[in-house]
Amino acid sequence: MVSQQALAERFYGAKPPTQAYVCGLYDDETQTIFLPDECCPDDLLNQSTLLHELVHHVQEATGMVYPCSAARERLAYEQKIGVRHPFFFWEEKWVSDPNFAYWSG
Structure with a gap:
């Protein structure tokens, strides 16, 4: 487990948005x-986040291939545990709050 600042910097780079x-x-x-x-x-929500990231681990460990990162994310978001995620898959487009990030990279 790491600080929120370290997570934000890992995701956004050296200068993450203030409200990230x-x-x-x-x-x-x-x-x-x-x-x-x-x-x-x-x-x-924390359990769901861990499950989401574990899906990415399985994807990587088993060599699953996707045409784009959105296709990879879709499988991970489908594994939610009864909570509403900050990203919503709607009509084949990702819509997100720019200050709230889930990402695998």
Whole structure:
């Protein structure tokens, strides 16, 4: 688990937006899941975030190939645990709040 600042910098670069919040990240190269320090194992959103990032790990570990990152994300977002994610798949387009990030890279 890492600080929210470290997550935001990993996702956005050296100068993340002030209001940015990153729920979790998966690093393909190191096969590492990063979650924020404040992550609570009893919280449904945090459980869903971990599941989302675990899906990315399975995708990477099994060599799954996707035509684009949105196709890869779709499978991960379909594995939610009864919570509404900050990204919504609508008519084949990703719509997101720019200050709230889920990403695997």
